[in-house]
Amino acid sequence: MAASTTVTVRMSGTLKERLGLLAEKTQRTQSFLAERAISGYVDRELEMMAAVEQGLEDFRNGDVVSHDEAKRQIRETIAKYES
Template sequence: MPDDVVIDARIPAELDEALSRLASARRKSKSALVREALAEFVLSEEAFAAAVEEGLADARAGRLVDHDEVMREIRQLLHKKR
């Protein structure tokens, strides 16, 4: 990556030890594993934030589903799985 930056983070010793074991087992550097994990975390958090915003926009626009209706649908789905 041409525009890499270095960050510092304090982590518990146990986490560092586990990361070292994983890096060794996967034959990757700890930095590579941290980069992969952080990239996945950021994508997940961005998707979550977008979903929350979409839900809030629906609520503001009055697009809501009554709790009782949701529970009915859940019960129907659970009943079908039996």
């Protein structure tokens, strides 16, 4: 198991109550649920930032398609799945 550390988080009373209710219903600790929620958020945000950085790099390298070409590709993809 990885070493853990403590972080203090400020939240509204309502959110704390909801977290407590979820902990009760899932028989998990509030700490466990908070860690899972923060981990998921951080993973998604880092993934999004990497995608934006990749898009900017593609743009700088001229690896782009026109708006009309992008729309055409999207329409083709949708049509494949509508059949």
